[in-house]
Amino acid sequence: MPSSTQKLSIRSLWKVFGPHADYILKSDWRRKSRAEVQKETGHVIALRDATFDVAAGETFVVMGLSGSGKSTLVRCLLRLVEPSQGHVLVDGEDILEYSGKRLIQFRRKKAGMVFQRFGLLPHRSVLDNVAFGLEAQGINKRTRLDRALEVLQAVGLEGWEHNMPYELSGGMQQRVGLARALAADPEILLMDEPFSALDPLIRRDMQNELMKLQERIKKTIVFITHDLDEALKLGNRIAIMRDGAIVQIGTPEEIVATPSDEYVSEFTRDVRKAAVLPVxxxxxxxxxxxxxxxxxxxxxxxxxxxxxxxxxxxxxxxxxxxxxxxxxxxxxxxxxxxxxxxxxxxxxxxxxxxxxxxxxxxxxxxxxxxxxxxxxxxxxxxxxxxxxxxxxxEVTLASKAGQPAALGQTQKGG
Amino acid sequence: MAQLRETLIVESEQSPTTGTSANETRRGWSTLLRITEGSLLQPVAAPLQALLALPKWVWLFGIALLVGSLFNFGRAAEVPEGLLIGATVARGVDRGVDWMVVNWDTALRAFNVTLLHYLILPLEKWLMGLPWWLVTGVVALVAYRMTGRVFALLATGMVVLMAAFGLYNLAMITLTIVITSTVLAVALGIPTGIAMAKSNRADAVIRPVLDLMQTMPSFVYLIPVIMLFGIGKVPGVIAVVIYAVPPIIRLTNLGIRQVDSSIIEAARAFGATGTQVLFKVELPLALPTLMAGLNQTIMMALGMVVVTSMIGAPGLGIEVLNGIARLEVGRGLLGGIGIVIMAIILDRITQGFSKSRQPARRAAG
Incomplete structure (x- = not known):
């Protein structure tokens, strides 16, 4: 697939944590398992040869258990974590080659991020939080507050702009986080487990609202989650990660119908197939x-x-x-x-x-x-x-009978 | 209950098996004990067992002490003369300071004059020029805003009492020295604290220096300070800064390091530069801790008032010193009370300021 038609192209991206990451990448260690490398050298391979493309307007979900490298991956896309090797192409430009200044411009204008723990500034009002990115750009107060108010309305937080973040519920705080990410009208939205810290009912509301919002704004979204239901619901395509590597990429349907290996099928076992699979x-x-x-x-x-x-x-x-x-x-x-x-x-x-x-x-x-x-x-x-x-x-019965079978398997595994 | 009993049984069954390995390592001792069985030594066996259970290094230590007390080592007990370099080092330091006094004279005098004429004297003149009732009113107002009605009344009462004791002018001079040293300490301390927070290497280098500054008796550096800066207000201020700067440095460092890293990450994700992160995120969030540092710095500066008076810095400390020198208990006590009153008022006001920033802290946690 030519990368020019893609908004975001990740090419063999590696991240190794540790003092001698370069050595690990140059030597035979790169072929060894994560556990082995960690035990023998103390280095952690957080991201192993990740390659994928995200089309403009697509919601691309990366899912995996904690420690699978999904959070590192999304941080590499903004260089909050510096990748050890590989390429991150945005509109065909490799952001890993950006100088400090260009990188800051990229973060300010092209991408917005939503964090699991919200990351709001506790000493600033909701409005000032939303305007933070614009403030960093040096946009004058009047313009940035007008824009912030506009985005706050879009996420349904009208009337809360002068409250402090700690006066808001979790769900509302995350709306502020979303508004902040949208304030600079970026083309790419990076969401790192944005709804994981919310309780299930609020989470479902937020998912629905995000889908509604996305229909209107059509951003390119990279969405990180550990929740398969969330992935299946929101994702146009899903990448499943394990030990830093991408195990399978596919549409929700492909993931559920044809899991590529034992690890993926372990995930999908509890899913009600009838709800996901088409006739x-x-x-x-x-x-x-x-x-x-x-x-x-x-x-x-x-x-x-x-x-x-x-x-x-x-x-x-x-x-x-x-x-x-x-x-x-x-x-x-x-x-x-x-x-x-x-x-x-x-x-x-x-x-x-x-x-x-x-x-x-x-x-x-x-x-x-x-x-x-x-x-x-x-x-x-x-x-x-x-x-x-x-x-x-067969399909409806299989998904019900699947649960006890899955339990039996995990018990054997453990 | 039944379950509990079961676990107890299981445990009691297991203990012999887990106990064997420990027993094996002490086989030597247990054979010793077994010999005592049935003999006359039986009654001492139990305390002996407790002694034998002590770690080996305790035994070695005890034996060493015993040997040391039994033998007379004579000259061998003393540090050999070849190792004694104390006098040489002291002489070296003396020469170094002498050299500085001679060679840095111009620079030191310039510093001395600048500090005195552009900071201390104008401030003192201004404070002394204010009518005492106006100062009392300002103290009352600030105390009211920062802490509350009760303390505002108390503070007013204390200032009036101090004025009635005839200590008002001296208190203003002391306040000048405290303010000047606090300003200098903050000007030096906050950037240093930031540097320590940003660089682990700076932290590793500066931290022991701070430990040294805080544990070194202040009289030790009073000597070179007098030699370099003479006597009077400037050396007083410098001695106070040396003594009072560590808390503001430490707490600036701590405050910045305590800022939730996820908030900093979010700020960076939205394209904030390092300077923007520092001024828009880290320093505002570290402010309550910073204020605690400022509070401690002011308190320590007040604590130095008497000591600085020994090198000629005027103020309330002089009263205490004179009280000591002339054995005038009452005079010393009044001076002391004056210092205590200033300490209470400054402490409560800065604490109140620190507390008024608390909501931000709570939400950050």
């Missing part, structure tokens, strides 16, 4: 499709060949028109009906390939559970596949 992931190609201009005899023959009792009828644009049953077709063939058009029935449920399995289950609740197979359509109502009752059941 597309469990459908099969339609076994039998017939066209609405065909006669009953031809259709009957095809159904006999396929040993099917049911066929989906499509028009010449492959759009789903209805279903026909074997019994109706046989009768019509005997009575010499010319077209199957009048024999078609409305399919009981039409499933969209991109809706989640959980949505399909909700639809099924209103109908007869004995339906064995359902047609699946794409965006233009074209028939793309069929989904069987058995495979729906």
């Amino acid at each position: 597309r992931s469990i459908m099969t190609p339609p076994t039998l499709r017939v066209y609405d201009w065909q006669g009953p005899r031809v259709v009957l023959h095809e159904m006999g060949e396929a040993k099917e009792e049911l066929a989906f009828v499509v028009d010449r644009d492959e759009r789903l028109m209805g279903v026909v049953t074997g019994r109706a077709i046989a009768e019509a063939a005997q009575n010499g009906v010319a077209s199957i058009k009048h024999l078609m029935q409305e399919p009981p449920i039409v499933v969209s390939a991109d809706s989640t399995i959980e949505a399909l289950l909700a639809q099924l609740l209103d109908y007869d559970w004995r339906i064995e197979v359902l047609p699946v359509v794409g965006a233009d109502d074209e028939l793309v596949g069929e989904v069987h009752r058995a495979s729906v059941r």
